[in-house]
Amino acid sequence: MPATADDIMIDKVRAIVDAHRDLEGPLLPILHAVQAEYGFVPREVQPAIADALNISRAEIHGVVSFYHDFRDAPAGRHIVRVCRSEACQSMGGEAVAERLLARLGLDWHQTSADGAVTVEPVYCLGLCACSPAATVDGDVYGRLDDETIAEIVEEVRL
């Protein structure tokens, strides 16, 4: 019988688990690696991780659902994370974020219909002396203003 897409994915995840097996407390590194591979942690692979680590599926689900970083569905091609913490608030971050969301036509946690971009809140990027701050696919932006917003919008529409 030919291997299904799920079978291929599960084989790959088994290889990820094997690569991390010697670590103490390997689950978070494994989940990070799975997410790096697929952009999210597919539900279909969770039983395979549970089997390999000899823990229950419920435990895996508990961990995946506990941490804000782990997704259960793919994100957009670009991920914009805008800081909503106090230091950024003090520099008008909320208003800047509203303008960015309006220009993208999105609300927090939403992905654009064309799959280009997901916008997420983040609580502190450690850029508090150059706030308001955001990241686009990990690249950092400080002192956000309308000019930087335009730059970000331009970048994520590609």
Place this chain on the structure above:
Amino acid sequence: MSITIYVPGDSGALALGADKVAKAVASEAEARGLDIRVVRNGSRGLYWLEPMVEVETGEGRLAYGPVKARDVAGLFEAGFCDGPTDHALSLGDPEEIAFLKRQTRLTFARCGIVDPLSLADYRAHGGFRGLEKALSMSPAEIVAEVTESGLRGRGGAGFPTGVKWKTVLETEADQKYIVCNGDEGDSGTFADRMILEGDPFVLIEGMIISGLAVGATKGYIYMRSEYPHAIDMTEKAIEIARAADILGPSVLMSGHSFDLEVRVGAGAYVCGEETALLESLEGKRGVVRAKPPLPAHKGLFGKPTVINNLISLASVPVILDKGGAFYKDFGLGRSRGTIPIQIAGNVKYGGLFEDGFGLTLGQIVEDIGGGTASGRPVKAVQVGGPLGAYFPPELFDTEFDYEAFTARGGLIGHAGIVVFDDTVDMLDQARFAFEFCAIESCGKCTPCRIGAVRGVELADRLKAGVDPENQIEIIRDLCDTMHLGSLCALGGFTPYPVLSALNHFPDDFRREPRREAAE
């Protein structure tokens, strides 16, 4: 001979365009046929001047900032490689900039100066002297030196580091661990990030010394996924240290084994709480553990564990190098040594200011920080992150000291200070404190899990002007329950920002009833 030009690779500088500046410097030098070497140093912490470019000249290092990519050609034109210039961005000798000159840099002595990944630079600036000394001492002697220094937990709890180490040293086990809490999630803080991006070897050195002191052979650095650049630098630094036999089976040929691993969190603020962090390291949900048992007795995987804040561990090398008595000489009362204060938010001169404990809040905000960036009056200053209290200017005589802040209903936390001007609505800030607690609660204890949600509802009713006196009474009662009944600081300290906002800015909590649409 090639000319050395420093362009910071610190995230704060990158956020302001440092990569573009570095690229412009390289291409401009090439176009001019100049032989230059670009070093991506950390930041000195003067963020209003970032990206701050420095050039090694015959007259020492000279700084320019804030430099944009479009300024680079002009700097070469002005001859900035040859010596002092009268370029508009010229800052002269960076060490003479008042913000930097006033500081006492012990933990951050090298940050922003050295190439963060150069062991030669690290040694040339006093690196590994503490470790070499520690290797000639007994574990009990190392612990005694740290105890003598008066060093207390820089994460905010302020527990004496020496006492913690002594407990782990005296606990028998086949395996012990050193865990670095680098889960720097408090808004207004970036000291950990600056060390990891600007001088990662100092943390590695501190953790090895800690391992020698308590008999641990393995260490974990728990970091935030929100700090990708810092993770990258730390992993590189560990590789370099391993290749140089600083980490591994025989630290500096001493026969002592110690190795390190970076572990990355997954966006959970509560994992900055030490027991939640240990759960997370074990691969579980970041749920807080009840204490006892203390981590020093039963910590990571049930083994005796030193779990210290990153800045505490990064302060250990200088303590071993110069002695506990030297370190203890700085500070006041029971707060000894230096504290890297992070001045952030709506402030003119934002950045990192390391000094002995004892500056007043007013000195920090007004003299050093220069007041607000917006030029408007300061209304409130939040000290110690999202669980820290809001201080009005009337309390600016509070000295930066663990006990002084506790006495005024606050905490110094990880020493982050966020300045707000008079446009801030303190009811909104109180609501945010509850909202943040609701988002980040681990869910184990009821006061935090449910209380935070009820708090948001109460704030919303206040905002709508519904029966304010009654809501305020319930908020006070709720804060009492959360403060006394929560398992950890997340639920337990959320009342600090809420009650300080309420007590110092009562007018913001009493709104006119919102008019009905039908009116």
